Amino acid sequence: MPTLSVFGAQWGDEGKGKIIDLLAREADYVVRFQGGPNAGHTVVVDGQKFVLHLVPSGILHAGRVNVIGNGVAVDPLALFTEIQELTARGVAVDPRSLRVSGAAHVIFEHHRRLDVLSEHWRGAGRIGTTGRGIGPCYADKAARTGLRVADLLDPERQRARLTAVLAEKNAWIETVHKERPLDLAETLRRYADIAEQLAPFVADTGAEVRAAWRAGKRILFEGAQGAMLDIDHGTYPYVTSSNTGLAAVGTGAGFPPNRVERVLGIAKAYCTRVGEGPFPTEDRGPAGETIREVGKEYGATTGRPRRCGWLDLVALRYALDLNGTTGVVMTNLDVLSVFHEIPVCVSYEIAGRSGAAREFPGQTTPLDGVRPQYVKRAGWSSDISGVRHYRDLPRAAREYVEWVENEIGVPIELLSVGPERDAVIPRA
Ligand code: GDP
Numbered sequence: 001m002p003t004l005s006v007f008g009a010q011w012g013d014e015g016k017g018k019i020i021d022l023l024a025r026e027a028d029y030v031v032r033f034q035g036g037p038n039a040g041h042t043v044v045v046d047g048q049k050f051v052l053h054l055v056p057s058g059i060l061h062a063g064r065v066n067v068i069g070n071g072v073a074v075d076p077l078a079l080f081t082e083i084q085e086l087t088a089r090g091v092a093v094d095p096r097s098l099r100v101s102g103a104a105h106v107i108f109e110h111h112r113r114l115d116v117l118s119e120h121w122r123g124a125g126r127i128g129t130t131g132r133g134i135g136p137c138y139a140d141k142a143a144r145t146g147l148r149v150a151d152l153l154d155p156e157r158q159r160a161r162l163t164a165v166l167a168e169k170n171a172w173i174e175t176v177h178k179e180r181p182l183d184l185a186e187t188l189r190r191y192a193d194i195a196e197q198l199a200p201f202v203a204d205t206g207a208e209v210r211a212a213w214r215a216g217k218r219i220l221f222e223g224a225q226g227a228m229l230d231i232d233h234g235t236y237p238y239v240t241s242s243n244t245g246l247a248a249v250g251t252g253a254g255f256p257p258n259r260v261e262r263v264l265g266i267a268k269a270y271c272t273r274v275g276e277g278p279f280p281t282e283d284r285g286p287a288g289e290t291i292r293e294v295g296k297e298y299g300a301t302t303g304r305p306r307r308c309g310w311l312d313l314v315a316l317r318y319a320l321d322l323n324g325t326t327g328v329v330m331t332n333l334d335v336l337s338v339f340h341e342i343p344v345c346v347s348y349e350i351a352g353r354s355g356a357a358r359e360f361p362g363q364t365t366p367l368d369g370v371r372p373q374y375v376k377r378a379g380w381s382s383d384i385s386g387v388r389h390y391r392d393l394p395r396a397a398r399e400y401v402e403w404v405e406n407e408i409g410v411p412i413e414l415l416s417v418g419p420e421r422d423a424v425i426p427r428a
Contacts, residue, residue, distance in 0.1 A: 001026040001218040002261035007245050008226030009265035009319040011273040013299070013306060015331035015416055016266050017041025020057040020222045022421060023264075027220035029065045029212055030058025031205075033252030034242040035224035036073035036107060036134035037082075040300025044419040048089070051300050054079050055098060056222050059091060065212075067205045070103035071242065071252020073137040074149060076194045078107075100198065101205040101254075102150035108162075108191070110169040110182055111136040117177040127238055128275025130302055135241040140165075149202055152195040159188060206254020213259060221249045221260065227319035228273075235367055238277025245323040265325040265410070267316055269333045269400075272297050272306040278367035281309040281345045295335040312345045312372065313407050318360030320410050328408065330401065331416040334385040334423075342379050342400065345372035346407065377403060385418045390425050 004023065008014045021043040024030050032039075037053040043060055044050075052059070054074065056066040068074060079100075083093045111133030118136070119126050129135055140146035145168070147161050163184060170181035213219055227233065229240040242248065250257045270291055273279040282288065291297060291308035298305055320328065336342055347356035348370040356373050380394035387393050393401075393415075405412045415425040 001220070003213065003219045003259055004262040004264060005221040005223065005246050005249050005257075005260045006264045006266060007223035007323055008229075009267040009316055009323075009325070009328065010226050010271055010312075011228045011279070012224075012226040012240075013040075013272055013274065013297075014226060014266040014268050015042075016223065017043045017052060017057045018416065018419065018421070019264070019266055019329050019331070019414070020220065021045075021060055022424065023220055024058035024061050024064055026218060027058060027064060028217040029067060029209060029219045030056040031067040031069055031209055031219060031221050031253050031255070032056045032072050032224065033069040033221055034071045034244060034248045035240065036132060036137065037075050037078040038130040038132050038134050038240070039224035041224070042300045042419065043421070045421055047420075049419075050086070050089070050091075053082055055082055055086065055093065058220065058222075059086065059093060059097060062092065064097065066098045067209060067253070068098070068100045068104060069205055069209075069253035070101040071248060072101070072104050073107050073134045073242075074100060074104045075107035075133065076152070076191070076198050078132070080194065080197060095200040098201055099203045099205050099208065100149055100201045102148065102153070102202050103206075104149045105137050105141045105146045106149060106152060107133040107137045108147075109187060110166060110173070111140070113173060113179070113182065114169065117173070117179065121177070126276060128277070138241040149198065152191060153199055153202060155192060155195070158191060158195065162188060162191065209253060209255050213255070219255075221253060221255070223248075227265075227322060228315055233322055233362075235277050235362060238275065262327065263323055263325050264327050264329055264413070265320050265323060266329045266331060267319075268311075268331050269336050270295075270311050271309045274299050274302075274304055274306050279307055279309060280315070280348065280367055280370050280372045281312040282307050283309045287339070290338060291335060294338055295332055310343045310345055310372075310374065311404065313404070314345060314348055314358060314360050314372075317358075317408055318362070320408055325410050327413040328405075328410050329414045329416065330404070330412050333397065333401070333415050334383070334417040336400075337380060337382060337384055339379045340381055342377045343374040344377055344404070346375050347373045349373055385423065387417060388422075388425060390415075390427055393425065
């Protein structure tokens, strides 16, 4: 397997977890490089459902090295809860199978508190964050007031830094939000304990991954969230607090992106979005509800109902282009089986502009004002979840896939037709 990077080509929840789990069979290293425990990658193995938040999806295959890179916001409490849950279900997680970068930033209780308090403060302008402290953690990273994993391992350093940081955070919590401050002694005790547990997992993961690459190991980079939620290139401010695409492999894993040979974008055969923000192809009517029920579109991390709608080729082309995508995996094709007709957005109508826009206008035009223009494709009205060979798909399903492929100009390499590991159809 060449060095491969996988990213979400829509608004997250595209089914990356399942595809990464599948690809991990052929990888030696699976590396997370951005995001935090807000990611919720669902993998179904032998009817058992695993939801992974911080631990890379390669953990479900024995013998892989799973890396949490420096660009990930690490909540050690959430990490150990996840490790305990995996261990209880027979998945071995130890310092050989999991490595955590010493340069990754740590999410503390004050980050979680401030995440929720700030979201309240925003009122109607809320972003729809998962409240897990990730945004405030990245904000401290940029402000140079964060603590990194390696800081936790040095008791004196941890005490000094955390004492100074908490004084400021508490002032903010008390004065601005009129809430009770966090207890310093309790915080120090808690994180001193956790540091001891964390120590065996900590490594210079960037150096390790680069050395592994030089030694010919097969490396898979696991993106979280999606291109449309990228902090720079997504629908700001309704975005996640990190970069989500190929470029973040460089910053968040310490691995040169020009050594990544394959870039796979994962996209559903329709679209969903969690939280606030523009979503041009959202269907608020019965069809959207049908997608939600048939596709079980409820958040893996929060259980929130996802907003549902049709495939948006304008946004998808943009996401694929932005990330130098070499191939696409189309997931949840089975969900569309219930529709006789499938609308697909091919262009936007933008107020004040003549003609249909096929190019994504997001950097200059707020998306709220755009009107999606649809083409209706024929549905296939039969269950395809048991199909494993492309030739066995109904002709209308093949025509849908091939038409989309032609519209995006990137090969669709694999189709997914169910949550199970083997519910895939290769194109070959
Ligand atoms: P991720 O964060 O990108 O990994 O996506 P999630 O795990 O949040 O959401 C994907 C959801 O769809 C999960 O519940 C998966 O089990 C499920 N899933 C993945 N692929 C398919 C598919 O092809 N068909 C159906 N019906 N469900 C799928």
